Amino acid sequence: MRLVILGGVAAGTKAASRARRLDLEMEITVYQEEPEPSISECGLPYFLSGVVEERENLIARTPEQFADRDIEVLVRHKVERIDTTGKKLSVLDLRTGETFEDTYDRLIIATGARAVLPPIPGADLEGVFKLRFLTDSDEIGRYLKERSPRKATIVGGGYIGLEVAENLCRLGMEVSLIEGEDRVALAYGPEVSENVEAELEANGISVYTGEQVDEFTGEGRVGGVKFGGQELETDLAIFGVGIRPNVELAEKAGVEIGATGAILVDCHMKTSVPDVWAAGDCVETPNLVSGRPTWVPLGDTANQMGRVAGTNAATDDETLEFPGVLGTGIFKVFDIGVGKTGLSEKEAEEAGFEVVSAGLWANDRAAYYPGAQKVFLKLIADRATGRLLGAEAAGSGADKLTDICATALWGRLSYPDLVNIDLAYSPPYGPVLSPIIQAATILSGKFDRAKEGIRASE
Amino acid sequence: MRLVILGGVAAGTKAASRARRLDLEMEITVYQEEPEPSISECGLPYFLSGVVEERENLIARTPEQFADRDIEVLVRHKVERIDTTGKKLSVLDLRTGETFEDTYDRLIIATGARAVLPPIPGADLEGVFKLRFLTDSDEIGRYLKERSPRKATIVGGGYIGLEVAENLCRLGMEVSLIEGEDRVALAYGPEVSENVEAELEANGISVYTGEQVDEFTGEGRVGGVKFGGQELETDLAIFGVGIRPNVELAEKAGVEIGATGAILVDCHMKTSVPDVWAAGDCVETPNLVSGRPTWVPLGDTANQMGRVAGTNAATDDETLEFPGVLGTGIFKVFDIGVGKTGLSEKEAEEAGFEVVSAGLWANDRAAYYPGAQKVFLKLIADRATGRLLGAEAAGSGADKLTDICATALWGRLSYPDLVNIDLAYSPPYGPVLSPIIQAATILSGKFDRAKEGIRASE
Numbered sequence: 001m002r003l004v005i006l007g008g009v010a011a012g013t014k015a016a017s018r019a020r021r022l023d024l025e026m027e028i029t030v031y032q033e034e035p036e037p038s039i040s041e042c043g044l045p046y047f048l049s050g051v052v053e054e055r056e057n058l059i060a061r062t063p064e065q066f067a068d069r070d071i072e073v074l075v076r077h078k079v080e081r082i083d084t085t086g087k088k089l090s091v092l093d094l095r096t097g098e099t100f101e102d103t104y105d106r107l108i109i110a111t112g113a114r115a116v117l118p119p120i121p122g123a124d125l126e127g128v129f130k131l132r133f134l135t136d137s138d139e140i141g142r143y144l145k146e147r148s149p150r151k152a153t154i155v156g157g158g159y160i161g162l163e164v165a166e167n168l169c170r171l172g173m174e175v176s177l178i179e180g181e182d183r184v185a186l187a188y189g190p191e192v193s194e195n196v197e198a199e200l201e202a203n204g205i206s207v208y209t210g211e212q213v214d215e216f217t218g219e220g221r222v223g224g225v226k227f228g229g230q231e232l233e234t235d236l237a238i239f240g241v242g243i244r245p246n247v248e249l250a251e252k253a254g255v256e257i258g259a260t261g262a263i264l265v266d267c268h269m270k271t272s273v274p275d276v277w278a279a280g281d282c283v284e285t286p287n288l289v290s291g292r293p294t295w296v297p298l299g300d301t302a303n304q305m306g307r308v309a310g311t312n313a314a315t316d317d318e319t320l321e322f323p324g325v326l327g328t329g330i331f332k333v334f335d336i337g338v339g340k341t342g343l344s345e346k347e348a349e350e351a352g353f354e355v356v357s358a359g360l361w362a363n364d365r366a367a368y369y370p371g372a373q374k375v376f377l378k379l380i381a382d383r384a385t386g387r388l389l390g391a392e393a394a395g396s397g398a399d400k401l402t403d404i405c406a407t408a409l410w411g412r413l414s415y416p417d418l419v420n421i422d423l424a425y426s427p428p429y430g431p432v433l434s435p436i437i438q439a440a441t442i443l444s445g446k447f448d449r450a451k452e453g454i455r456a457s458e
Numbered sequence: 459m460r461l462v463i464l465g466g467v468a469a470g471t472k473a474a475s476r477a478r479r480l481d482l483e484m485e486i487t488v489y490q491e492e493p494e495p496s497i498s499e500c501g502l503p504y505f506l507s508g509v510v511e512e513r514e515n516l517i518a519r520t521p522e523q524f525a526d527r528d529i530e531v532l533v534r535h536k537v538e539r540i541d542t543t544g545k546k547l548s549v550l551d552l553r554t555g556e557t558f559e560d561t562y563d564r565l566i567i568a569t570g571a572r573a574v575l576p577p578i579p580g581a582d583l584e585g586v587f588k589l590r591f592l593t594d595s596d597e598i599g600r601y602l603k604e605r606s607p608r609k610a611t612i613v614g615g616g617y618i619g620l621e622v623a624e625n626l627c628r629l630g631m632e633v634s635l636i637e638g639e640d641r642v643a644l645a646y647g648p649e650v651s652e653n654v655e656a657e658l659e660a661n662g663i664s665v666y667t668g669e670q671v672d673e674f675t676g677e678g679r680v681g682g683v684k685f686g687g688q689e690l691e692t693d694l695a696i697f698g699v700g701i702r703p704n705v706e707l708a709e710k711a712g713v714e715i716g717a718t719g720a721i722l723v724d725c726h727m728k729t730s731v732p733d734v735w736a737a738g739d740c741v742e743t744p745n746l747v748s749g750r751p752t753w754v755p756l757g758d759t760a761n762q763m764g765r766v767a768g769t770n771a772a773t774d775d776e777t778l779e780f781p782g783v784l785g786t787g788i789f790k791v792f793d794i795g796v797g798k799t800g801l802s803e804k805e806a807e808e809a810g811f812e813v814v815s816a817g818l819w820a821n822d823r824a825a826y827y828p829g830a831q832k833v834f835l836k837l838i839a840d841r842a843t844g845r846l847l848g849a850e851a852a853g854s855g856a857d858k859l860t861d862i863c864a865t866a867l868w869g870r871l872s873y874p875d876l877v878n879i880d881l882a883y884s885p886p887y888g889p890v891l892s893p894i895i896q897a898a899t900i901l902s903g904k905f906d907r908a909k910e911g912i913r914a915s916e
Contacts, residue, residue, distance in 0.1 A: 010890070040824065040826065040885070040890070042824070042883070042884060042885050042890070043824060043826055043827070043885050046827065046885060051827070051828060052826050052827065052828070052885075054826075057825070057826035058826060288880075298883065299883060299890050300880075300881070300883035300890050300891060300892075301880065303890055303891055304877075304878050304891070304895070307899075308878075321878075322878055323878055325880045326880040327880070328880045328881055328882045329882055329883075329884075330882035330883065330884045330887055331884050332884060332886045332887070337884075337886075337887065339882045340882075341880070341882065366498065366500070366501060367515070368498065368501055368510050368512075368515035368516060369501070369504065369509070369510065370509060370510070399858065399882055399884075399887040399888070400857065400858040400861060402882040403858060403861070403862045403881045403882055403892075404861045404862060404865050406879070406880055406881050406882060407862050407865035407866050407869065407871075407879065407881075408865050408868075408869065410866075410869070410871065410875065410879050410880065411865065411866065411868070411869020411870070411871050411875075412869070413865075413868065413869055417868065417869075419762075420762050420766075420779075420780055420781055421864070421865065421868050422746075422758075422759065422783045422784040422785070422786045422799070422864055422868065423758070423786055423861045423864050423865075424786045424787055424788035424797045424798075424799065424857055424860040424861055424864060425500070425756065425757060425758035425787075425788065426500060426787075426788045426789050426790060426795075426857075427498070427500050427501050427504060427510075428790045428795075429788055429790070429795060429857040430857070432468070432498070432500070432757050432758050432761055433758060433761055433762070434758075434861075437762070441765075
């Protein structure tokens with residue numbers, strides 16, 4: 001029995017390890033285009049600045065370590081064609097340029113996602129980068145060392161752009177961030193965006209929203225960026241935008257693609273083609289709040305999906321299910337965490353809910369306990385049923401609030417469930433009533449007023 | 459309509475505020491024995507050491523501030539008798555020694571809990587204290603100032619004793635902690651106790667477990683403590699043990715007392731007597747995991763109960779419910795948080811469950827992200843159904859893990875629900891798979907092995 005896995009980052013290597021655990025006899029081969037497997041891609045922004053010092057710390061396992069577990073990992077190999085009828089693969093060895101044929105009994109597609117740069121004139125100049133793979137950060141690192149850029153431009157105010165902006169700022173660069181929409185962190189509500197922009201500006205980053213980059217200028221190497229009728233000097237530009245699922249290979253092989261443009265899988269991570277599973281950033285999965293397919297390319301989800309795909313492929317059974325996601329995520333911008341789970345108000349409205357929400361600023365510990373910092377929390381609920389639909393948090397302890405709300409969504413709780421929820425209180429860890437309880441109580445007042453019953457809530 | 463509330467700490471003042479919000483006409487009077495209402499009692503250990511600097515920061519609202527909201531708060535008043543038939547109260551003004559009669563239409567009993575010192579010879583010496591009220595910390599503060607004690611003994615290794623031990627240590631004292639049972643933090647499993655003892659010892663505190671204090675020695679003022687055949691010098695001793703619900707007044711008035719020795723209330727916080735509600739540290743409530751009545755004297759729960767009692771008393775209706783608690787709690791000992799929700803293994807066994815558990819040490823952030831610290835997590839589940847019964851966490855980020863598990867218990871989730879739960883990941887905030895997912899996956903392996911199905915889990 002031969003299992004072949006295409007892609008060796010989070011989902012692919014997790015699937016391989018899991019399959020090996022379950023089946024000691026199976027042949028397992030992982031093909032990977034990039035030179036290293038098992039990269040912690042989420043750590044790349046922190047490697048740029050040296051917050052993460054050692055390159056090898058971002059490599060969870062080397063091919064040699066996989067070999068010790070009898071998993072063959074072939075890096076710099078690109079699978080160019082899948083013949084799902086004959087169960088054959090055409091593989092290009094990128095080191096030699098030679099092509100060879102391989103076969104599989106079972107196949108897991110974990111080809112991930114790639115950065116797709118917007119077609120901006122000058123984007124091919126030296127000093128204009130994307131940040132997707134460890135090789136990208138190697139290139140940026142070399143450029144930093146050789147050219148000592150002083151001024152940097154980040155294109156895109158999503159979480160990658162924001163993380164990169166912070167880390168370049170930590171290197172002492174003068175950083176500008178340009179976002180096409182009218183605010184950064186667009187997946188969140190406007191209060192969070194405002195908060196993030198304030199944090200960026202407080203740390204000396206110039207934020208330009210509602211601006212499209214027209215052109216990068218320079219002779220061979222980038223020297224400026226033009227947008228909105230002005231030109232900024234810049235010695236370095238990094239894209240934090242434009243990621244798409246890598247599905248062309250699967251699509252050509254007849255694997256069905258879903259509504260989001262990523263591979264369609266069932267809850268067992270099985271594709272439309274027999275003996276072919278898929279997992280990670282190349283697949284779509286249901287959003288458990290909206291019920292709609294969603295594409296959420298995140299490392300933790302990829303890991304969980306890989307475990308399910310690896311298990312089911314190894315057992316050729318429907319042993320494990322992957323139910324879907326909530327769209328939970330978090331990122332750090334300087335001193336604040338910015339987290340989200342479920343649907344934003346906008347997303348909830350688009351999904352057909354009539355939305356009621358409550359936002360508040362709270363302390364991250366008892367007000368009298370030293371070092372108390374502020375955190376913003378918004379709970380979003382369905383007016384008709386009271387069901388919690390989503391939450392956003394920004395500030396100190398946002399990770400905790402986000403995870404509590406994610407767990408509440410996972411349990412399909414409603415706002416009244418949260419008014420009396422028994423969370424852990426002690427002065428160093430929160431106010432006597434968690435911001436979640438406070439927000440649920442405000443929501444409860446809104447519902448009550450709507451029913452013309454009780455006038456308001458404390 | 460006259461609402462009288464007995465007790466003015468968390469539950470009493472919350473009930474009063476809530477009632478005033480709902481009914482602007484009602485007369486509201488709060489009687490309170492201690493000289494200040496609305497004290498943040500959980501902050502007292504931190505006030506001892508000066509971590510919390512200002513006494514007034516521990517007073518959420520003064521009687522004058524309550525008066526502004528048309529709530530009469532009479533401090534230094536002790537209600538000595540309740541006549542539930544005539545709806546009359548006999549009140550002693552502790553300042554004048556005079557007794558007067560008052561009446562009520564509706565009554566809320568929020569008389570809290572008190573410290574009951576074990577009958578140890580010498581416990582009445584100067585320098586031997588309990589820490590329950592702000593007045594206690596005032597007395598200790600005076601003693602610290604006048605006597606400059608160098609050696610302190612804490613009796614009891616529960617959370618109050620541990621918090622006090624840390625705070626005295628911060629004052630530069632040589633601190634010993636004596637616990638009668640064979641380990642501290644007895645509400646937790648042995649791994650957590652071991653961890654806490656290590657943290658105490660790493661900070662220079664001498665821990666004596668399995669030792670009963672035989673006697674405090676000294677001439678007028680404490681000079682030593684005898685236990686287990688030895689005598690330690692000590693200039694100060696503080697009890698962190700022996701809290702009981704204040705129910706004598708209610709009991710004499712014919713209010714039914716529950717199995718735990720605290721006042722029995724229904725889910726509307728109503729007692730067995732018409733027009734009498736009760737809330738806070740003097741009542742018992744169901745543990746939602748075991749289904750059994752439990753007595754959990756904690757400030758956040760008191761606050762939530764007060765809201766429910768105040769609402770229902772103000773509306774004379776069953777407007778709000780208080781469903782019960784999970785027994786969630788957390789405390790800090792130096793650099794680690796120690797949290798718990800639901801049942802410990804021992805408690806779960808006592809409640810009749812066949813228990814399976816998974817404990818692990820994890821990082822509080824990505825291993826490669828600077829500053830990563832360890833945290834211990836244990837998940838406890840019902841072998842028969844997989845239902846999560848409890849969780850314990852100790853270390854960095856224990857508050858977050860405890861709250862996630864509390865929310866999972868609140869939603870009655872089972873361990874398989876937690877294997878794929880969509881929590882927030884980013885390198886500064888956790889490992890790629892949350893310790894909760896890791897522990898749930900280990901549990902899943904244990905269940906699988908038990909079923910002789912899949913061999914093990916990753």
